Amino acid sequence: MVVQTERDDATWYECETCGMLFDEQSAAADHEKHCDDSDPSYIQ
Numbered sequence: 001m002v003v004q005t006e007r008d009d010a011t012w013y014e015c016e017t018c019g020m021l022f023d024e025q026s027a028a029a030d031h032e033k034h035c036d037d038s039d040p041s042y043i044q
């Protein structure tokens with residue numbers, strides 16, 4: 001699930017599964033579809 005969060009006066013979107021932050025909701029949603037916290041190799 002993607003969670004919206006505010007940091008440094010900016011809005012970020014966090015993947016609730018792995019905690020990765022994205023500046024675009026679409027990017028976070030796309031990541032979240034493929035996210036598997038048992039496979040950290042996906043993280044760039």
Ligand SMILES: [Zn+2]
Pocket residue numbers: 015016017018019020031032035036
């Ligand atoms: Zn993730």
